[in-house]
Amino acid sequence: MRVPFLPCLLAASCVGPLVPDPTVDVDDGPPPAGEAPDPMSPVLPVRPEPVSEAPPAVSAFGGALDPAACTPRPVQVRRLTPSELESTVKAALGVDVDVAEPLEGSFQVPPGAFSTFSGVPQMGETQVETWMGVAEAVAAATRPADIEPCLETQIDELGCVGRVLDGAGRALFRRPLTDSERDAALAFWTAERDLDGPESAFTRLVEYLLLASGTLYRTELEAALSPSERAALLAYFLTGGPPDDALKSVEERLTDPAVIAAETRRLVRADATGRGQGLSRMLAEFFHVRDILDVPKPEALGFDDALRAAAVEESELFLREVLAAGQPSFSELFESPYTRVPPVLAELYGVEPSEAGAQVRLPPERVGILGKASFLAANARELETDIIHRGLYIRESLLCDPLPDPPANVDDAFPEIDGTKTHRERLLQHQSDPSCAACHTRIDPLAFPLEVFDARGAYRTIEPESNRTIDASGWIEGIRGEDRSFEGPVELARALSVTPEAAECLIRRTYEFALGAVEGAPDACVLYAMRDAFVASGGDLVETVVALTTHPDFFRRR
């Protein structure tokens, strides 16, 4: 049974039961292998016809989660990310040293995980050595008098060094040092002073504080997080940095949902209009905005490093502005026609360069994140577009619907350009071979509308390889038994912005980013609370995040 695709998620009355209803037939499954289209047929697969029936009763999160299952995250320690370390070190010591860049190479996370992922042991020899090198550079650049005035005249006095621990040390640890930590630090400083003198001892002390677990790790050790742990969790999630003074001033009141909600809204906005390293970064990672920096491009394509950088800048700014707007909406991510176009991108987008970074309305076919060069060029072959990888990106990254590997021994040579068939037609094989069709009918049609954007992301109506007009019709298949057809990138964007799976995917990934989690069962209570807030707010991302941070389980561990 085909059922219509309706934007039900955003209508509260449309929210169905949270567990599958066995009486409702929502999915008749993929067609049997024997019913695959005739491979000799020149006719493209027929799009599903929309039908007007009642929307399906669907379970949120694919029915995979029991909505009543409240399972807070386990106690954990989380190593700071390179970016978090940089902001922490700069806030505490005021040094102008590049901290994140040298660490990026060795502080890796598994493929597909957010930078905040904390599920693996993370301080192997390479990482420790790299961090030692950075710590040495930071310590060498730290001017004693800048972090504690008494060091100007009393650098060899224990009491003055104690004040360093109460100031810069506390800032690095995001909490006061415990007595044993304080004693150990002072003992280390004393020994170093006796061996190499007070100046050297100060430098070594800074190195020690940087390498200490209090700086390197965030701890969430008890069932109820401590006030400083709460503040740190909130700050690093929403801003990618340590708590600011305003947050620290209400640290003890972070058990009050009203205080948490107010701080959440403030911090999201501060980050979106500032460094863009918190929730803004999560969106940038979710949409793989920086992938374009690492995708090789032939010179012939004319997509040079300046264009790459501009594409990333434009997309990141776009995401930050969506968050910074008064009522940021999920649909804006996909449907907003407004952006700030760096001059180098203007020609590619077919617009006049805007003055001083002013916001412009893009041509009608280019909307939202899928209209950005950062996505379109990253998901393209060197000179041609790439229907498969654009479709895979949407299916796996935006809908959280991972697909299995292709069958072994599949003929993986891409169909050759013959001058007559379009890229889309050359992929007909995927529809005719049953071993391919099971997945490719879920991949390829998602990206057909994006064929109007070439391998650089420039708009076109004719495909040069075939000299044929582009057929930009596509459809979503296999989403809770629903199909939806669309024509062109704008309708594709609309379809995604109202697809429940897309919203739930972002909700789930937001939770993962905040908690540093990927593996293990997520806390269904939190996810459903976020989903309810999303629906009630009309897809407001910030209110969805407020539902996360104000949920009792957010600050609870088991």
Next chain:
Amino acid sequence: MYPRRRFLRDLGLASGASFLGPLVDPWMRTAWGQSASAQRLVIYQTSLGTRDQYVPAPDPASALGFDLKSFRALEDVKADVQVVRNLYNPFNQHLHGNRWALTSAPGTGEDEESPGTATFDRFMAERVGSAAPVRSLNLALWDNRRLTTQSASGAGQPFPVDREAASAFARLFPDEGGTGGEDPSAARNRRTAQRRRLLDAVRGDVRRLERRLAGPEKLKLETYLGSIDAIDGRLQALAETPATASCSAVEGPDPETLGGARDPRREHADAMVELAALSLTCGLTQVVHLNNRPTGVDWLPTDNDEQTGSHSMWHGDGTDLKHDAWFSLQGQHLRTLWRRLQDTPEGAGSMADNTLILWINSSGGGHHNGFYDYWVLTLGTLGGRLRPGFVDLPRSSVDNAGSDPRYTLAKENRRPSTRSNRDYSVRSTADYFTTLNEAFGLPGETFGDARIRQGPIQEMLT
């Protein structure tokens, strides 16, 4: 002291330079307490598959009965080469994301994306590399931020990879020279002592937190502590080495010359091979894993408007010229490493006598092939224990409905499920690595999952 300009010249990065000439003076090999009988292992792991027309195959008309094909750079060292064909490993991911080919065991996680056991390089690091300052190195030939490691210390413990040649060089060969007229060896000893005191203090701090944790969270801190211990041990070994025989003053490649981050050029790969050679011949380490998994290789030859890149060359864009260049570079790298070891005296012979270089591809067979067509190439006999030549292992016809582990242990989406009665390899990569254990003088030491292990492959041994 090994001057920067000489390093660059030897890399072919300076004008008029010869490519990769001898780099290390013989006296350097005594650095860092290297023993005269140390065994070494280099794993050169490439990715994206193989194609029969470019890899060695039996040929009665060729010397020693096999043709090196695109690995022709090894022609003058062919007497040290062993090629083994027809191995299987059902646990490997079949797509080009084959990350744990060196475990011969199931992975962990939802899609087995995490390693289930240690990879062979880390396994051997504990056995033959534990006395060296660095137990093993993991170097990526192509600088790419998205590249992930293919080496692991155990279940869920991926071993980080160095992806940038200049910074890796600086890390492994730090400049310890003194300033203001200070004697270099005194300066080095002073800095070494400072670092050891720092590490000792940090160790105490980390232990305080570690004691409050359990399970995987405790493991995070234990990993940190283990790294501190390993670095401390290396510093200690360094301190005990006569300063005049140190490699620590060697200068590395110029980051600007190499292009810094995201450098896909051949020079970067060459520099990493050079770093591996230098680390081995200086005695810094005895186990090196070279990760040859590029995403863009701009140096590959192109025809007309053919597209560049390494992945697309497997999807219809690669000419014979490009594929041949891709594999022949790997042959050149292997030869470079081997010659450098041969040129470094050790005992009555050379370092090559005690070293095995292993070439393996992450994918069995072609680009998207499954788990059953691995072939591997080695250089070295480990004191005559390995038999040079071509080892063409048996295959057998398999019915996919049967209970053969070659099918049943593979995940459904990796199986060639629609094929039946195909010829498949009989011996596994677990057998292969177990055989290498024998060759390394570790009899009875097995490797890989027991369900695919029959025992050493006698055809490989003398």
